[in-house]
Amino acid sequence: xxxxxxxxxxxxxxxxxxxxxxxxxxxxxxxxxxxxxxxxxxxxxxxxxxxxxxxxxxxxxxxxxxxxxxxxxxxxxxxxxxxxxxxxxxxxxxxxxxxxxxxxxxxxxxxxxxxxxxxxxxxxxxxxxxxxxxxxxxxxxxxxxxxxxxxxxxxxxxxxxxxxxxxxxxxxxxxxxxxxxxxxxxxxxxxxxxxxxxxxxxxxxxxxxxxxxxxxxxxxxxxxxxxxxxxxxxxxxxxxxxxxxxxxxxxxxxxxxxx
Amino acid sequence: xxxxxxxxxxxxxxxxxxxxxxxxxxxxxxxxxxxxxxxxxxxxxxxxxxxxxxxxxxxxxxxxxxxxxxxxxxxxxxxxxxxxxxxxxxxxxxxxxxxxxxxxxxxxxxxxxxxxxxxxxxxxxxxxxxxxxxxxxxxxxxxxxxxxxxxxxxxxxxxxxxxxxxxxxxx
Numbered sequence: 001x002x003x004x005x006x007x008x009x010x011x012x013x014x015x016x017x018x019x020x021x022x023x024x025x026x027x028x029x030x031x032x033x034x035x036x037x038x039x040x041x042x043x044x045x046x047x048x049x050x051x052x053x054x055x056x057x058x059x060x061x062x063x064x065x066x067x068x069x070x071x072x073x074x075x076x077x078x079x080x081x082x083x084x085x086x087x088x089x090x091x092x093x094x095x096x097x098x099x100x101x102x103x104x105x106x107x108x109x110x111x112x113x114x115x116x117x118x119x120x121x122x123x124x125x126x127x128x129x130x131x132x133x134x135x136x137x138x139x140x141x142x143x144x145x146x147x148x149x150x151x152x153x154x155x156x157x158x159x160x161x162x163x164x165x166x167x168x169x170x171x172x173x174x175x176x177x178x179x180x181x182x183x184x185x186x187x188x189x190x191x192x193x194x195x196x197x198x199x200x201x202x203x204x205x206x207x208x209x210x211x212x213x214x215x216x217x218x219x220x221x222x223x224x225x226x227x228x229x230x231x232x233x234x235x236x237x238x239x240x241x242x243x244x245x246x247x248x249x250x251x252x253x254x255x256x257x258x259x
Numbered sequence: 260x261x262x263x264x265x266x267x268x269x270x271x272x273x274x275x276x277x278x279x280x281x282x283x284x285x286x287x288x289x290x291x292x293x294x295x296x297x298x299x300x301x302x303x304x305x306x307x308x309x310x311x312x313x314x315x316x317x318x319x320x321x322x323x324x325x326x327x328x329x330x331x332x333x334x335x336x337x338x339x340x341x342x343x344x345x346x347x348x349x350x351x352x353x354x355x356x357x358x359x360x361x362x363x364x365x366x367x368x369x370x371x372x373x374x375x376x377x378x379x380x381x382x383x384x385x386x387x388x389x390x391x392x393x394x395x396x397x398x399x400x401x402x403x404x405x406x407x408x409x410x411x412x413x414x415x416x417x418x419x420x421x422x423x424x425x426x427x428x429x430x
Contacts (some may be wrong), residue, residue, distance in 0.1 A: 149287065
């Protein structure tokens with residue numbers, strides 16, 4: 001076995017450990033010492049690069065698990081990157097996937113690190129023509145992102161409902177000459193924010209604001225429409241509308257249920 | 260609010276429809292993104308086969324953009340799709356990778372040849388070429404790389420659609 005370490009250029013809190021060759025029981029002691037030195041230097045995030053690893057013995061896997069435990073106790077983590085297919089399958093058979101996250105490359109591992117530990121929001125911006133037929137694709141896209149990011153099926157469904165309602169409103173009640181509407185999504189581990197911007201005639205925009213501020217359903221019992229915003233209010237945590245000459249912006253915040 | 264919909268024209272009736280998505284350089288976004296682009300192609304009147312092929316193209320180009328172009332975790336990738344009557348103009352822009360990555364990309368696009376059978380990678384752009392009518396690369400002033408793909412409807416697909424419409428009008 002050969003092992004070398006370097007501080008990540010991406011973030012100095014991360015240590016990259018390059019492993020090479022067979023990881024045997026006889027390598028445990030030396031590796032344990034390296035892990036301890038890293039922890040003593042107050043670096044608690046390790047990316048184990050295993051592209052060139054050909055074998056991982058059970059005792060060595062145990063050593064990695066012990067190190068991970070020590071890092072987690074300090075608020076850190078260790079992830080495994082670049083395992084070849086066969087080795088990955090063998091480690092999964094040994095149950096290692098229940099302990100470690102496996103990533104295909106360091107880029108994905110860094111993304112995971114930022115998502116989990118720096119709480120930075122990720123932003124997706126979409127512009128689309130004001131066409132009602134496009135809305136199902138947009139709502140499924142955004143709900144799909146929420147699912148990919150680990151939000152529950154219930155949260156994703158609610159997000160889909162919110163996107164559908166707000167995007168449909170922006171198209172239906174927007175200025176007929178608007179060339180596009182824009183939908184922006186900000187997502188982090190704890191919350192989801194949706195911003196929908198469009199061009200609206202001033203009276204329509206003020207009407208929308210009144211509906212939201214009235215805090216009640218505007219539709220009468222006989223009406224078949226007009227309950228969408230009341231529903232959005234029920235399933236989200238906040239709604240804000242800002243209106244200026246450039247258009248109307250509706251901002252919805254929804255907290256993640258299991259955060 | 261009981262106004263009439265602003266856009267009640269049938270799907271696919273717009274002569275030019277432009278969509279754009281800017282997303283973080285993160286592979287997790289690719290599955291929902293490729294499905295999104297395929298779905299809007301369907302909305303714009305293209306066949307299932309066309310949309311499935313579009314999904315493959317988007318998957319390949321955005322994966323390349325993330326892994327070889329926008330390598331900084333805080334960077335992004337922009338996907339734009341413009342639909343016209345019989346064609347789709349798709350472009351994927353990343354922040355620009357290393358010179359070597361750009362050379363590899365240019366080689367793969369302008370002088371494509373399938374990699375030898377023992378290589379695990381390098382087939383994606385060959386497939387993109389096969390599924391597209393035209394592929395070209397632009398490099399912006401600040402180094403961003405933009406891959407443009409034009410995909411036109413297959414002639415047999417257009418003919419099949421015409422026949423289907425005639426058949427339906429007969430009914």
